[in-house]
Amino acid sequence: MEKKMQICLGFKFAGIHCGLKKAEDALDLALILSQTPATAAATFTTNRFPAAPVIYGRRQLAAGESLRAVLINSGNANACTGSQGEIDVLSVAEFLGAALNIKAAEVFISSTGVIGEPLPVTKILKGIEKLVDGVKIPGDPVITFERAVRAIMTTDRFPKMVACQLETSQGRVTINGFAKGAGMIHPNMATMLAYLLTDAKIEKNTWQALLSRVVEHSFNRISVDGDMSTNDTVLALANGASGSFLTTAADLELLENALLQMTQELAYMMVKDGEGATKVVKVMVTGAPSPTAAEKICRAVANSSLVKTAFFGQDANWGRIIAAVGYAGVDLRPELVNIDFDQVRVVSGGVRDRDYREEMGAAVLRLPEFSVKIDLQSGEDEFLLLTSDLTHDYISINADYRS
Amino acid sequence: MEKKMQICLGFKFAGIHCGLKKAEDALDLALILSQTPATAAATFTTNRFPAAPVIYGRRQLAAGESLRAVLINSGNANACTGSQGEIDVLSVAEFLGAALNIKAAEVFISSTGVIGEPLPVTKILKGIEKLVDGVKIPGDPVITFERAVRAIMTTDRFPKMVACQLETSQGRVTINGFAKGAGMIHPNMATMLAYLLTDAKIEKNTWQALLSRVVEHSFNRISVDGDMSTNDTVLALANGASGSFLTTAADLELLENALLQMTQELAYMMVKDGEGATKVVKVMVTGAPSPTAAEKICRAVANSSLVKTAFFGQDANWGRIIAAVGYAGVDLRPELVNIDFDQVRVVSGGVRDRDYREEMGAAVLRLPEFSVKIDLQSGEDEFLLLTSDLTHDYISINADYRS
Numbered sequence: 001m002e003k004k005m006q007i008c009l010g011f012k013f014a015g016i017h018c019g020l021k022k023a024e025d026a027l028d029l030a031l032i033l034s035q036t037p038a039t040a041a042a043t044f045t046t047n048r049f050p051a052a053p054v055i056y057g058r059r060q061l062a063a064g065e066s067l068r069a070v071l072i073n074s075g076n077a078n079a080c081t082g083s084q085g086e087i088d089v090l091s092v093a094e095f096l097g098a099a100l101n102i103k104a105a106e107v108f109i110s111s112t113g114v115i116g117e118p119l120p121v122t123k124i125l126k127g128i129e130k131l132v133d134g135v136k137i138p139g140d141p142v143i144t145f146e147r148a149v150r151a152i153m154t155t156d157r158f159p160k161m162v163a164c165q166l167e168t169s170q171g172r173v174t175i176n177g178f179a180k181g182a183g184m185i186h187p188n189m190a191t192m193l194a195y196l197l198t199d200a201k202i203e204k205n206t207w208q209a210l211l212s213r214v215v216e217h218s219f220n221r222i223s224v225d226g227d228m229s230t231n232d233t234v235l236a237l238a239n240g241a242s243g244s245f246l247t248t249a250a251d252l253e254l255l256e257n258a259l260l261q262m263t264q265e266l267a268y269m270m271v272k273d274g275e276g277a278t279k280v281v282k283v284m285v286t287g288a289p290s291p292t293a294a295e296k297i298c299r300a301v302a303n304s305s306l307v308k309t310a311f312f313g314q315d316a317n318w319g320r321i322i323a324a325v326g327y328a329g330v331d332l333r334p335e336l337v338n339i340d341f342d343q344v345r346v347v348s349g350g351v352r353d354r355d356y357r358e359e360m361g362a363a364v365l366r367l368p369e370f371s372v373k374i375d376l377q378s379g380e381d382e383f384l385l386l387t388s389d390l391t392h393d394y395i396s397i398n399a400d401y402r403s
Numbered sequence: 404m405e406k407k408m409q410i411c412l413g414f415k416f417a418g419i420h421c422g423l424k425k426a427e428d429a430l431d432l433a434l435i436l437s438q439t440p441a442t443a444a445a446t447f448t449t450n451r452f453p454a455a456p457v458i459y460g461r462r463q464l465a466a467g468e469s470l471r472a473v474l475i476n477s478g479n480a481n482a483c484t485g486s487q488g489e490i491d492v493l494s495v496a497e498f499l500g501a502a503l504n505i506k507a508a509e510v511f512i513s514s515t516g517v518i519g520e521p522l523p524v525t526k527i528l529k530g531i532e533k534l535v536d537g538v539k540i541p542g543d544p545v546i547t548f549e550r551a552v553r554a555i556m557t558t559d560r561f562p563k564m565v566a567c568q569l570e571t572s573q574g575r576v577t578i579n580g581f582a583k584g585a586g587m588i589h590p591n592m593a594t595m596l597a598y599l600l601t602d603a604k605i606e607k608n609t610w611q612a613l614l615s616r617v618v619e620h621s622f623n624r625i626s627v628d629g630d631m632s633t634n635d636t637v638l639a640l641a642n643g644a645s646g647s648f649l650t651t652a653a654d655l656e657l658l659e660n661a662l663l664q665m666t667q668e669l670a671y672m673m674v675k676d677g678e679g680a681t682k683v684v685k686v687m688v689t690g691a692p693s694p695t696a697a698e699k700i701c702r703a704v705a706n707s708s709l710v711k712t713a714f715f716g717q718d719a720n721w722g723r724i725i726a727a728v729g730y731a732g733v734d735l736r737p738e739l740v741n742i743d744f745d746q747v748r749v750v751s752g753g754v755r756d757r758d759y760r761e762e763m764g765a766a767v768l769r770l771p772e773f774s775v776k777i778d779l780q781s782g783e784d785e786f787l788l789l790t791s792d793l794t795h796d797y798i799s800i801n802a803d804y805r806s
Contacts (some may be wrong), residue, residue, distance in 0.1 A: 309801040310795070323633055395715065
């Protein structure tokens with residue numbers, strides 16, 4: 001990662017205020033424009049109530065069309081809005097397509113905000129006119145990129161963006177990524193959205209497979225309150241503007257490693273910026289008899305309100321962790337289970353370690369970041385989740401959100 | 404239910420302070436003594452780390468022995484204490500058995516409190532001497548019963564007890580019940596404990612089957628934060644002291660209905676007294692394609708931190724409920740789903756009902772108790788859970804519990 005943020009070739013950005021957020025200076029509409037048709041890959045929420053833009057986006061990706069533009073609004077999720085919501089997505093895509101002189105099918109749409117309210121289409125269409133005027137004026141790409149990143153924020157406390165340049169066998173390529181919140185962190189705002197852009201050229205199926213692998217080990221490895229949104233979307237665009245067509249195993253590995261590092265960095269930022277969060281905690285389960293067993297236990301611990309409240313209270317209350325391990329629905333041998341807080345052995349063989357003293361655990365839990373490792377000693381499989389604590393501010397933010 | 408609390412024949416009670424709780428006047432050790440061997444039935448936690456008294460109690464019930472005495476301590480769960488914990492249970496049972504001149508195998512033990520700390524056996528043995536002296540002195544049964552109920556409380560704000568008298572074909576029988584907390588409400592205190600006593604005589608297998616059915620529709624229908632304790636126990640004793648041996652279908656149905664009503668009342672009290680709770684909410688799923696589907700959705704909604712925080716904020720945020728329905732892992736048709744808050748139709752066919760206005764939902768959520776009904780319109784099965792809201796006080800109680 002370089003200090004100065006490098007922006008991909010052949011992409012333009014804009015971020016404006018169109019009136020979806022109440023504050024007058026709050027950016028709420030973002031545009032990504034690719035000068036050339038970009039190869040697209042995406043992953044979406046598995047929620048059974050997918051939002052209208054998710055339904056539309058899935059169809060688009062299935063049709064295999066290249067993309068030219070991405071329009072993202074914050075302030076309204078366009079979820080649970082029925083057939084009207086789907087009509088609204090189409091209207092917006094057609095309007096933007098006409099304004100940019102591209103096909104509506106080349107326009108990808110994302111929304112984030114309150115569920116169940118009709119999309120304020122008129123405000124968005126007026127915003128699109130401003131956006132399109134905006135991208136015609138040459139601007140500092142770093143500044144316009146940052147404005148787009150800020151326009152997709154909801155309760156996020158800071159913008160989340162990453163950049164990377166790779167020297168491949170085909171020349172230098174640049175990758176940008178940005179994201180907001182997480183379905184499980186900002187779920188009423190209803191969305192974890194992430195966009196990955198590169199000026200490399202990549203074959204479509206390779207791109208999708210690579211994205212799916214990377215998402216599985218980054219965004220799918222974070223959890224805050226276990227609530228999954230109706231709008232989660234990760235979109236990856238490769239527009240080839242650098243002229244570098246990545247096809248060799250070595251180049252693709254370079255790309256995948258860079259994307260993995262970048263998405264893990266964005267995922268980490270989401271947890272760090274979790275609503276009300278004061279801690280980032282890495283929960284690791286090792287020695288599990290199967291990947292499923294490892295994941296079940298990891299999720300039970302990382303999602304337990306009691307465990308997360310103990311983290312907030314800086315209380316090394318390992319009994320709550322043990323209780324969550326025990327109700328995860330996995331057949332295990334309690335007498336083999338070890339638990340470490342960072343380097344401190346807390347539980348050995350299912351009971352408190354004989355050398356453990358309360359102050360040793362408390363010292364770890366006072367840190368802003370630490371790990372909890374649960375070793376089942378019953379196999380070779382493991383799972384890892386980043387999670388945050390459950391705090392008074394989480395309650396305040398979510399109890400008072402719409403009032 | 405009668406106004407004056409009637410106490411079963413042939414049971415004696417005591418509650419004392421033995422030093423497990425810090426406050427000098429806090430009762431922390433309870434004794435139930437049956438003058439005759441009582442037929443016992445029980446249900447226990449399914450946590451994979453069962454506490455030592457649960458392991459011991461399971462063996463006792465499996466052996467089929469009648470019970471004479473129940474000793475319950477608060478302040479220490481004797482969970483995750485390994486073989487020493489099991490030795491401690493045996494020591495306590497043997498000591499109490501000797502003091503009462505009964506077999507150790509006739510003594511049932513329950514514990515509730517912090518996980519992982521060794522049981523302070525010396526304090527308990529000294530307490531047993533006091534208890535046994537106490538039950539020799541004739542006392543007001545109502546007062547001694549209430550002292551026993553108070554001695555098992557942990558973070559409970561009020562004691563939880565019920566009484567009932569039935570006129571059966573065999574004469575009058577009395578039933579008493581009392582309980583503390585809930586595994587999902589007071590999970591660090593680590594226990595939902597409930598005791599059901601009757602002076603009727605009932606055949607052992609009938610008694611266990613009846614208890615299991617009743618628990619399934621009372622204690623297993625409440626949920627606060629989804630955390631399941633290592634110590635949960637429901638014990639039912641029938642000592643026959645009334646001389647009424649219940650064998651006919653009519654008498655058994657009378658008994659089962661009474662027990663169901665009493666356990667539902669105790670379960671309701673647990674939710675009402677949930678840590679920090681300000682609301683009692685009945686979540687109902689109807690029209691489900693299978694009982695499992697109904698239960699999954701019901702639990703997803705009732706355990707969602709976001710839904711429960713919205714209840715606390717009195718925010719009729721139905722989008723969070725829809726999101727939880729959608730991630731419950733059930734295949735459903737979003738366009739058929741209806742949601743009502745009490746009598747107010749909020750969602751029709753997966754979108755906001757056309758006649759619904761925000762203030763209609765807000766008026767319901769300001770009530771201290773209300774129901775949320777989710778109708779999938781896809782079958783005949785249903786499920787119901789009582790739950791509470793997630794509040795600042797919950798965070799305070801559980802972040803600062805041990806400090």
